[in-house]
Amino acid sequence: MPDILDTARDQVLERGTGLDEAAVLAVLRLPDDQLPAALQLAHDVRMRWCGPEVEVEGIVSLKTGGCPEDCHFCSQSGLFTSPVRAVWLDIPSLVEAARQTAATGASEFCIVAAVRGPDDRLMAQLREGVAAIRAAVDIQVAASVGMLTKAQVDDLVAMGVHRYNHNLETARSYFPQVVTTHSWEERWDTLRMVRDSGMEVCCGGILGLGESLEQRAEFAAQLAELDPHEVPLNFLNPRPGTPLGDRGVVEGRDALRAIAAFRLALPRTILRYAGGREITLGDLGTRDGLLGGVNAVIVGNYLTTLGRPASADLALLDELKMPVKALSAAL
């Protein structure tokens, strides 16, 4: 076993201390023949510090498209020639989406909007929607509506939103290559306010935006510094009409190396499979990731693209003897 995995076994598995940036980079550079050992170690770390349960979540877009920001991976930007049109979801449909999600056994439902930050109209829609879901569906409600003011953070807390997602997306050093309409630091400021409010922090990003391995390691270290409750790990799904629409997808073994590396950097975090896993890893890779550090999944469809049927993921979890985290355990 290479030195880095020996180090990780002692530091992360035995003591629960995540790897630093240099050590994460060493994991990302492991040769293919060491990948199974890295995944096994990441799985052991997950089982030891998080347990066997898998947190299941559904997501839905409350406001799709027409975003003024220029995140180069995103089909919802109004600045690109993407075929995605702006559309709002009505409250009855939002509640029905939460009901569909709860029916899968999921404990989390995240309401997402493609905006720089919420305006009064969106906050009102969110307030009404969260209240309607909480009245009708047994599920925890999370939100992701961009950059917030302190007053908006307080509003979300008052609504009963228990977790807030705001992805840093990529390493600080690479962010200006991906987004030019706002800064990495502005995102960090929102995350700090969310943390201070007592809401759980959900913060991850997208791999395969063109970042180097060094920047991938930098990103893992920056997430570790933030220490979020949850890290959603997306892999680029190149969208037609976006500046990254012609990029290739992350090679499967690189994606698995990244999963192991992020788990070893974040031993106690909920590490969630998010968008792009279907095209990057397929069915076999999905299994490998769940046996390599991942302990949460988004089931069903994403915001503008489709995922595997929830039943396929739930059957896989059953086969792997990984229990779905119950709502009672989440509360």
Place this chain on the structure above:
Amino acid sequence: MVTVLFCDRCGEPVAQGMPAQGHAASDADVAGAGPSDAATSGAGPSGAVALGQAAHADCVAARLLEPPRFCPACRRRMKVQVLPAGWIATCVEHGDTRSM
């Protein structure tokens, strides 16, 4: 006669009666679609046009993990709401299509 339909993923024309170049797949019927000059071939008994009926081969593969974006009858960009268990696509001219 060659009638033009449009790929529901990329919006490019697909001529019926000619070899498919890439685009197809069928999720559902476009409810409420009426006959039009642009889409009579491929229309069902009620004049509906099957989504993906005219699609290019690489678009067919991509459409397994994407909802439709263009109306196959008139090429308009549709408003599409993706939901956890399906999607709803709305053409201002030809109405709603649901995957569920």
